Every structure is written in structure tokens, then in C-alpha cells.
Amino acid sequence: MIRLDVRQVPSLRMSVLSPIIALAVTVAAGGVLFLALGKDPVRVLSMFLVEPFNGVRALTELGLKCTPLILCALGLGLCFRSNVWNIGAEGQFLMGAIAGGGLALWVTNASAALSPWVFFPLVVVAGAAGGAAWAAIVALLRDRFNANEILVSLMLVYVADLFLSWLVFGPWKDPLGFNFPQTVQFAAATEIPRFVRGMRLHWGFAFALVAAVLMWLFMFRTHRGIQLQIGGPAPAAARYAGFSSRAAIWTTLLISGALAGIAGAFEVTGPMGQLTPHVASGYGFTAIIVAFVGRLHPLGAVLGSVVLSAFVIGGQLAQSRVGLPASVSGVFQGMLLLALLGCDTLIHHRPRLARWTWRAAP
Amino acid sequence: MSAPRLELRHITKRYGDVVANDDVGLAVAPGEIHAILGENGAGKSTLMKVVYGAVAPDAGELLWDGAPAAIQSPHDARALGIAMVFQHFSLFDSLTVAENVWLGLSRTVSLREVVEGIRGKAAEYGLDLDPDRPVHVLSVGERQRVEIVRALLANPRLLILDEPTAVLTPQAAEKLFETLRKLAATGCSILYISHKLHEILALCHQCTVLRGGRVVASCDPTRESTASLSRMMIGAEPPRLERRPANVGPLALSARGLALPGHDRFGVALEDVSLDVHAGEIVGIAGVSGNGQQELLAALSGEDPRADAGAIQLFGQPIGRMGAAARRKRGLHFVPEERLGRGAVPSLSLANNMLLTRHEALRAFGWIDRAALRHQASGVLRRYWVKASGPAAAARSLSGGNLQKYIVGRELDAVPKVLVVAQPTWGVDVGAAAQIRAELVALRDAGCAVLVVSEELEELFALADRLHVIAKGRLSPSIGSAEASVEQIGEWMSGLWTGGPGQAAALAGGAR
Structure with missing residues (x-):
């Protein structure tokens, strides 16, 4: 034994x-x-470990995959350190996508003349609001009724997914889309600005990196950040110090919901360019692994997302090339x-x- | 004469550059109660870990019943018949007393047998313990009883006790001594770690004194005095507590008819607690652990803000519903009984632990000025002689006594208007304890209102101007500590004051 x-x-x-x-x-x-x-193990492993990093185009695709993972994992790391088990980043991601996509749809229908650089901050705000509102439901139920946030946040993923389906099958469906469940293609003005023409990598990636640095400063250089991290490992010390556990629930859930929502908004106004029922691609769940691989540390989340993105891309390559x-x-x-x-x-x-x-x- | 039960020869253990044990030798005869005396950091704990197999020595040998023995793990130690009661308890909060004990036993024993075993041992040795209570509601003193009973259930041949009386009343400590004497009479050897000199004089047959990892003396304590033992231990006599009569100022902290239901069916409900603490005086609260001290302290500190607003007043302002941070802002500071996990966060650095109660290093938007924070923490480490590698050391890397010095220092350094302290010197060595007490008296003389809740009577008599006793959630009237006697306070601890819970039960014909 x-x-x-x-x-x-x-x-x-x-x-x-x-x-x-x-x-x-x-x-x-x-x-x-x-x-x-x-x-051939060498060939397949190289698809996972070498090819995602091989060349500029591969690297930009990697960055594109990293963006939502970093944003979601940042918020989850904060939640998990505070003993708030938000498992529903996927749902908050979807609500951010709906809010950001809805804004883009409105701009498209209004044919407003808008610079993408003006739209960029607007879509960030819309995505953050959508995700944070969804996470607020979890916080409210936990705070008022002591409902288990693991179950509530997880269940709300499916609610968000069905809500998106209702929208694209119903009111938001493209009238000229041959009855396909999708919205119209968003106007060019709503597209997240890209680093380089012809590559899909957009400025949301830079936003995610800045968010990681800000999160790091928040967690380790501000009083509020330290307070949040005490509630998890030492609840009695938090009570002794007079830190509010209610404030911790609300703060962590709103921040992580907002970040996941921004990730969703970037995804639909970046690479997708429209809303379909298939916005949910598991980023919110993969981000849980990213957060733990990154030691629940904001800078670790960046590294973890690189690893997991490479795995996702490698999986797609292995599927298409060697079956x-x-x-x-x-x-x-x-x-x-x-x-x-x-x-x-x-x-x-x-x-x-x-x-x-x-x-x-x- | 037969071979010693345990003999240590030339035990040496180094941690990096620090020599924790240097050529230590001692012998314990069967049925002998052998004291290990020494200050914090003298190497007592390391030596006991060697005996218990938790630490492998770098050199030296260990003989059991005269034969060389290799104890490579606590499992080996238990197989030989060595049991240990640690200073830090290893209990699972969510389980009951019996389930905790059951965990360490063989699978063939049923839980019901364990419950009966605990009841039997508890009755045999006069330890008040309900096996069905969950551990999280127990006070520190009660948790220690669980550890003692757990050790006794193994019917050990050598029992190691690390500061066992720290949280017992004099009567309960005396009961424990009877237990230990009984146990020793059956042939079980006992290693008794303590720095309470009078206990060693009263209880032990042999005494080994450690200082700086070396054996500095080996003596028969019955032929020594507290002064001579203390000289051996710290190389000098501890400074005597200087105190002038209290210069009592206006009312600072008061409770009026404070009543709180217990948190669960095992919690102690507070009933009609009334208490006054004036500026410039030290008020002490004595009592056996688990009689409502935790509940009263939580209500006073603001960790439990369920009291009626007016039931607790600070400088005439109702604060019963305020949280701990709001009360602290008004000048009420608190040193809790548990250091790790309550007074300090184990995983955080000492510097970051300052932020629990101190906000001087914060700038706009809660931005932490790290240089200022480090400077502040270093100041506390220096002024209160905390042995730590620096402000970056994690709180859990400090010994219990050093962490206590740090937490007390952090709160004293804030220059509070009212200070509520639980067990100010628990686990702290003689020198540091004298220093903490002197600081408390100095704080009083500077006009601070001090409330000390302690289970060490000696300390309360030395410190407090007035004494209360808490029993079954009710508080006795106060008595000047100069007029009180140990016997009277001991009786009050059982609730036997006029109108006390014990008295009422006695009048009603109930058996106590």
C-alpha cells in the first residue's frame, strides 16, 4: 500500500x-x-506542440484562441481564490456575446457611420454589462438565499444558450438568410480592429493582456484584492478583520462575469461577425482548466491559455490531417x-x- | 534498576545553519514524569518530533527499553506505544469528537465502541467531554481534551504532552495532574513540555532544561524553586511586573444586559451579561474554556454583530450591530485566541497580515504602499522581539509564541483606545510573556481600557485591577483582584456566586 x-x-x-x-x-x-x-506519435505531438507556434499566421491564430481564455480565466482565478465557485463563465460569455452582438446588430440596422475605434469601447461596455448582469443573478441568489453558486452558475449556462437560440431562431433572425438560424453579418464598422490586415488576430488580445496586468495589480497591490483572497483560505480571519463576505461574493462575481462577457462580445464582433446558435464553444469551461494550470494567478492565466489554446488547435489539426x-x-x-x-x-x-x-x- | 523506557544519546538536528538540537541526551524511567523545560525556540518541539518519528535526527541514537530503536515515522512510534498530544491540534472541524478519534483507530473498531471508549476514559480521568459534539463548536481547551483522550485511548507506554495545561482552570489542571500521576503509577512514562515552572515543581520527578538547543541542566525539580528553574531556562530571572494603582478614567466599553442565543445547539448562549471597562484600567475575565468566552469576545469584537445595538456601548455610542472594521475605526482593537486562521492568515506574509487590522500603509483607492507596509511590519517585529526571517515570512512559518507576539504587537502598535485580548500569553515563553504583560500595563497607564479574557488565573491576578468570572454564559459581578482569592475565583468558575448559574442550580436542588 x-x-x-x-x-x-x-x-x-x-x-x-x-x-x-x-x-x-x-x-x-x-x-x-x-x-x-x-x-505516428512524433507527428501528432508536433501538431499539438510545434505547429501552433510555427510561423506568424499560426501564432496569430493562437493569440486569437487565447483572448477569450485569458479573459475568462482571469475572472475565474479571482473567484476561486475567494472561494466563490463560479463554474458558469460560459453562460456569462454567452450573455456578453448577446449584448455585444445585439449592439452590433443595432448599429448595422441603423447603418450608423461609426469608426471601429469608437465602437470598440462601446462593445466592451456592452459585453461587460451582459456578462456582469448574468453573474449578478448568481450573486443575488447566493447572497439572499444562500443558493449554491456552483449549481446556479452552471444551470444559467443552459439558460443563456437557449436564450441565444431563441433570439437567432426568432426575433434576430436574418430575414434574407434562407431561414438559417443566424443574424445578418454585422457591418464593417462593428468589427474589432485587427492588428494586421488579413490576419484574424484583433486588438481584443491586447485588451486581454492589459486586463491580466491590471488584475495582477488589483489582486496583489490593493487592499480590496488582498481582502478578497482572505475570505477563501481564512474565513475567520476575514470576519476578524471585518471584511465583508457579501462584498466578496458580489465583487468577484461581477468582475468575472464582466470579463467573460467581454470575451463573448469580442468573439462575435471579432472572428464570427454574426450571432449563430454555435457561439458557445466551451471557452468558459476550458478557462477553468486554464485558471488552475496558471495557479489562479493572472499572469499564469496568460501562460495557461497558451498551452490550452495550442491543445485546441492541435486537436483540430490532428482531426483534419490524420483523422x-x-x-x-x-x-x-x-x-x-x-x-x-x-x-x-x-x-x-x-x-x-x-x-x-x-x-x-x- | 531496570533499563530506562526511553533514552536519547547525542541527538543532533540541524535546519540549515540553525542547530535545533545539539548533542542532547536524556533518560526517562518507566513511570517517570519527566519535564522538558525551555523557552520558545530552545529545541523542545524538535526533540519531541525526533522521539515521535516526525523528524529524523542528523546524529545520535534512541534506545527503547534499553535496546536501540529506529523510529522513522509516527507510525513506528505508535507501534512502540508512544502517544503525543500536540500543541497544534489535528482535528477535522466538520466531524464529531468521536469521529475524529475514530479516524486514527483501526477499522475493526466500531464508532459506538469509540463513543463508549471516550466516555470511559473521560470519566476515568475526569475530563468533561461529549463525544457527539462536532469539533468546530469546541473551544481550544475542549479541543485539547479531545487530543488527550485520543492519546489515552491508545493505552500508551510513553505519553508526550506539549503544554497541556495552557487552557485549564487551576482545578482542572490539578485534575489533569491527578490523571497524569495515576497514569504514571501504572508504569506509563510521561514527557511533559512546559514553561510553567510551578507545574513542573508540583508534578514532575525529573527535569531536563534546554537552552539554545543544548541541555543546560538536568535536575530533580522537587529540590528546585521557580527562581532557580527560571535562571536555568533563560539565564536570568524574569523581570517582575511593575504596576502602579490604576488611574481610572471615564467609561470606555460597556455591556448592558447582553443576551445572545447560541449559534447552534452546542453553542453557549450569553445571558444578561453586564460589564464596564473604564479608561486606564485592566478588567480580567476568568473561566473554564467553553463557558461563553468565545461568544462574548465575538460579540464585543464585532465578529458577531447580532447583539441589540444598545447592549454594547463604546464611549456611550451603541455599537452592538457594527461589524469589526467599524468598531476598530472607533478605537476598539481585539486580539483573538486563535492566531493562525483568525488573528493571521497562514499563507500571507507578515507584512500583508498587517492589513487585517492596520490601514496606515494604504493610499488612495486602497493602493498598498509596499515600502511603508514592510517598514510598519519590520517595526512590529523589532519592537516585540518576534523571531522571523523578515516581513516577507509567511505567518504559518512562525512558531505559535512568535506569532502571538506579532499579533499582540500589531494591535498594541495601533495605540488602541480599547483593547480586548484573549489569552495574551498562551504558548509564549516566560520572557516574552513578562514583556507582553508589561506592555499591557503600560497601555493601561497610558489611558487605554483593557479587557483580558484568560484561562490562566495567575496571569489575571498579576494583570487585572478587577476580575469577573464567566460560567455557563453568565458573568459574575466584578471583584477587585486585590480582594479576590484563587479559591473564591475557582468556586465562581463553577457558577457559584450569588445569583450565578451554579448557585441557582444548587438552590433548585439540582446536582452539580
């Missing part, structure tokens, strides 16, 4: 190295998996999370082979 003894002093070096070791373990296990599926099932990408992500949690456990515990004893203690 293997026993886990708690280590007296966890090594700081190992806790920094842990994500890297976890990545190495995942790659090794992934290689074995691909071999077992009859594929690997789409679910393999999910399996690969799951293996990374598992390896990471395993490494975490070993940082804090020392495994020891113990004699099997029928009586553990006299």
Missing part, C-alpha cells in the same frame, strides 16, 4: 516547476496514447489537468511504501 505523508516544507522550486513537469508527463502519456491509436477523433483533444486536456493535480499532491505529500497492516493503530 502507498501512503501519503505530508511534507513539512513544500519545495518552492517544485511548485514553480510543477506545471512544466505535468506538461512533460502529459506529452509522454499522450505519445503512448497516439501510438496505441496507430498514429484522430475530436475527443482526443479533450482527453489530452484532461490528462494535463490530471498530471497537474498529481504533481500538486506530490509537492505537498511524500509517497511512501508502507507495510500492509490489518490494524492501523493499536
Whole structure:
């Protein structure tokens, strides 16, 4: 039998190295998996680990995938550190997409002459409002009725998804769209400005990086940020200090909802250019993994999103080129999370082979 | 004479450059109560961890019943018959007392047998403990009883106790001593870590004194005095507490008919608590742990703002419904009983822990001036002799006594108008305890109103100008500490004052 003894002093070096070791373990296990599926492991692994970074175009596509993941993971990291378990970033993402898309639709229908640079801040505000309003429902139910925020936020994902479907199947459907469930293509004025013509990477990526730095400053350099992080690990200390747990619930949920909403608005006014029933693409859920891979740290969220984006892109490549099932990408992500949690456990515990004893203690 | 139960020879343990134990040797005979005396950081805890198998020594050997023994883990230690009651408890809050004890036992024992076992041991040794209560509602003192009973259930041959009487009344401590004497009479050896000198004189047969990781003396405590033991331990006698008569000013903090229902069916309800603390005086509250101290402190500090607004007043203003931060802003500071997790956040640095109660380093929009914060924290570390690597050290890396010095220092440094302190010197060594007490008296002389809730009578008599006793959620009238006797306060602790809960029960013919 293997026993886990708690280590007296966890090594700081190992806790920094842990994500890297976890990545190495995942790659090794992934290689074995691909071999077992009859594929060339080196070729498939290079699709996950090399090709997403190979060339300018690949890198811009990577940045495009990173943008919503960073924004969602930033808010989730804050929530999780405060012991507020917001699992519904996907729903807040969708409501932000609906708000941002609705604004774009309105501008398109009004044929307003607008610079994309004027529209950019407006769509950020719209997305933030949509996402924050959705998260506010979670905060309200938790605050007033002590409803479990995990369940509420998760269930609201499906409500948001159905609401979007109703819109694009009903009132917002493109009248000239051959009855397809989608809105009209948004006007060019509503498109998020791009870095370079011909590449899909847009200024939302820069926005996400700035948001990560601001979040880092907020969490570690302001009193409110420190307060929020105390409620999770030491609720008695928060009560002793007089920090309000209600304020923590509202602040973290509104911030993370707003960030997820902005991500959604960027997605529909950036690469998509219209609303369809398929806006939900799992970014809000993948961001949970990103947040943990990034140690719930804002700058870690940026690195984590690069890893997970590469996995998503690699999964698509492996599917189209060597016919690997789409679910393999999910399996690969799951293996990374598992390896990471395993490494975490070993940082804090020392495994020891113990004699099997029928009586553990006299 | 038979071989010693436990013998340590030349034990050395280094942590980096720090030598925690340096060539330590001692022998414990069967049935002997052996004291390990030393200040915080003298190496007592490390030595006990070596015996218990939690730490491997760098050099030296350990003999059990005269034969060399390799204790590589606590599991090995338990197999030999070594049990330990730690200073920091390892209990799961969400489980009951019995379930906690059950966790450490073999799977073949049923929970019902554990409950009966606990009841049996508790009765045998006079420890008041309900096995069905969840641990999160227990006071520190009650949690310690769980640990003691858990250790006794293993029928140990060597019992290690780390500061066991820290939270017991004199009567309860005396009961524990009877327990320990009984246990020793059955042949069980006891290693007794303490820096309460009079306990060692009263209880122990042998005493090993550690200073700076080395054995500086090995003596028969029955032939020593507190003064001589203290000299061995710190190399000098502790400074005596200087105190002038109180210069009592206006009323600062008061409670009038404070009543609060318990938080759950195991919580203690406060009934009709009335209390006055004036500027320039120290008021002490004595009592056995678990009699409403936690509830009263939470109501006074603002952690529990359920009281009627007018039931608690600060300088004549009703504050019963205010939160802790609002009360602190009005000058009421509080040092809680639990240091880790309440008085300080374990994972945060000492500098960031300043922010729990101190806002001087904050700038506009709550921006933290890190240089100012570090400077502030370093000041507290220096002035209150906190042993820490610096303001960046995590709170959990400090020993209990050092963290206590830090938290008390942080609140004293704020120059409060009213200071409420729970267990000001629990787990703190003699030198530091004397220093904390002197600081409290100095604060009083500067015109601060001080309320001390402690389970150490000696401390209350030394510190307080007036004393109350809390029993079953009710507060006794106050008595000048010069007029009070230990016996009287001890009786009051059982609720036996005129109109007290014990008295009422006695009048009604109820058995106590």
C-alpha cells in the first residue's frame, strides 16, 4: 500500500516547476496514447506542440484562441481564490456575446457611420454589462438565499444558450438568410480592429493582456484584492478583520462575469461577425482548466491559455490531417489537468511504501 | 534498576545553519514524569518530533527499553506505544469528537465502541467531554481534551504532552495532574513540555532544561524553586511586573444586559451579561474554556454583530450591530485566541497580515504602499522581539509564541483606545510573556481600557485591577483582584456566586 505523508516544507522550486513537469508527463502519456491509436506519435505531438507556434499566421491564430481564455480565466482565478465557485463563465460569455452582438446588430440596422475605434469601447461596455448582469443573478441568489453558486452558475449556462437560440431562431433572425438560424453579418464598422490586415488576430488580445496586468495589480497591490483572497483560505480571519463576505461574493462575481462577457462580445464582433446558435464553444469551461494550470494567478492565466489554446488547435489539426477523433483533444486536456493535480499532491505529500497492516493503530 | 523506557544519546538536528538540537541526551524511567523545560525556540518541539518519528535526527541514537530503536515515522512510534498530544491540534472541524478519534483507530473498531471508549476514559480521568459534539463548536481547551483522550485511548507506554495545561482552570489542571500521576503509577512514562515552572515543581520527578538547543541542566525539580528553574531556562530571572494603582478614567466599553442565543445547539448562549471597562484600567475575565468566552469576545469584537445595538456601548455610542472594521475605526482593537486562521492568515506574509487590522500603509483607492507596509511590519517585529526571517515570512512559518507576539504587537502598535485580548500569553515563553504583560500595563497607564479574557488565573491576578468570572454564559459581578482569592475565583468558575448559574442550580436542588 502507498501512503501519503505530508511534507513539512513544500519545495518552492517544485511548485514553480510543477506545471512544466505535468506538461512533460502529459506529452509522454499522450505519445503512448497516439501510438496505441496507430498514429505516428512524433507527428501528432508536433501538431499539438510545434505547429501552433510555427510561423506568424499560426501564432496569430493562437493569440486569437487565447483572448477569450485569458479573459475568462482571469475572472475565474479571482473567484476561486475567494472561494466563490463560479463554474458558469460560459453562460456569462454567452450573455456578453448577446449584448455585444445585439449592439452590433443595432448599429448595422441603423447603418450608423461609426469608426471601429469608437465602437470598440462601446462593445466592451456592452459585453461587460451582459456578462456582469448574468453573474449578478448568481450573486443575488447566493447572497439572499444562500443558493449554491456552483449549481446556479452552471444551470444559467443552459439558460443563456437557449436564450441565444431563441433570439437567432426568432426575433434576430436574418430575414434574407434562407431561414438559417443566424443574424445578418454585422457591418464593417462593428468589427474589432485587427492588428494586421488579413490576419484574424484583433486588438481584443491586447485588451486581454492589459486586463491580466491590471488584475495582477488589483489582486496583489490593493487592499480590496488582498481582502478578497482572505475570505477563501481564512474565513475567520476575514470576519476578524471585518471584511465583508457579501462584498466578496458580489465583487468577484461581477468582475468575472464582466470579463467573460467581454470575451463573448469580442468573439462575435471579432472572428464570427454574426450571432449563430454555435457561439458557445466551451471557452468558459476550458478557462477553468486554464485558471488552475496558471495557479489562479493572472499572469499564469496568460501562460495557461497558451498551452490550452495550442491543445485546441492541435486537436483540430490532428482531426483534419490524420483523422484522430475530436475527443482526443479533450482527453489530452484532461490528462494535463490530471498530471497537474498529481504533481500538486506530490509537492505537498511524500509517497511512501508502507507495510500492509490489518490494524492501523493499536 | 531496570533499563530506562526511553533514552536519547547525542541527538543532533540541524535546519540549515540553525542547530535545533545539539548533542542532547536524556533518560526517562518507566513511570517517570519527566519535564522538558525551555523557552520558545530552545529545541523542545524538535526533540519531541525526533522521539515521535516526525523528524529524523542528523546524529545520535534512541534506545527503547534499553535496546536501540529506529523510529522513522509516527507510525513506528505508535507501534512502540508512544502517544503525543500536540500543541497544534489535528482535528477535522466538520466531524464529531468521536469521529475524529475514530479516524486514527483501526477499522475493526466500531464508532459506538469509540463513543463508549471516550466516555470511559473521560470519566476515568475526569475530563468533561461529549463525544457527539462536532469539533468546530469546541473551544481550544475542549479541543485539547479531545487530543488527550485520543492519546489515552491508545493505552500508551510513553505519553508526550506539549503544554497541556495552557487552557485549564487551576482545578482542572490539578485534575489533569491527578490523571497524569495515576497514569504514571501504572508504569506509563510521561514527557511533559512546559514553561510553567510551578507545574513542573508540583508534578514532575525529573527535569531536563534546554537552552539554545543544548541541555543546560538536568535536575530533580522537587529540590528546585521557580527562581532557580527560571535562571536555568533563560539565564536570568524574569523581570517582575511593575504596576502602579490604576488611574481610572471615564467609561470606555460597556455591556448592558447582553443576551445572545447560541449559534447552534452546542453553542453557549450569553445571558444578561453586564460589564464596564473604564479608561486606564485592566478588567480580567476568568473561566473554564467553553463557558461563553468565545461568544462574548465575538460579540464585543464585532465578529458577531447580532447583539441589540444598545447592549454594547463604546464611549456611550451603541455599537452592538457594527461589524469589526467599524468598531476598530472607533478605537476598539481585539486580539483573538486563535492566531493562525483568525488573528493571521497562514499563507500571507507578515507584512500583508498587517492589513487585517492596520490601514496606515494604504493610499488612495486602497493602493498598498509596499515600502511603508514592510517598514510598519519590520517595526512590529523589532519592537516585540518576534523571531522571523523578515516581513516577507509567511505567518504559518512562525512558531505559535512568535506569532502571538506579532499579533499582540500589531494591535498594541495601533495605540488602541480599547483593547480586548484573549489569552495574551498562551504558548509564549516566560520572557516574552513578562514583556507582553508589561506592555499591557503600560497601555493601561497610558489611558487605554483593557479587557483580558484568560484561562490562566495567575496571569489575571498579576494583570487585572478587577476580575469577573464567566460560567455557563453568565458573568459574575466584578471583584477587585486585590480582594479576590484563587479559591473564591475557582468556586465562581463553577457558577457559584450569588445569583450565578451554579448557585441557582444548587438552590433548585439540582446536582452539580
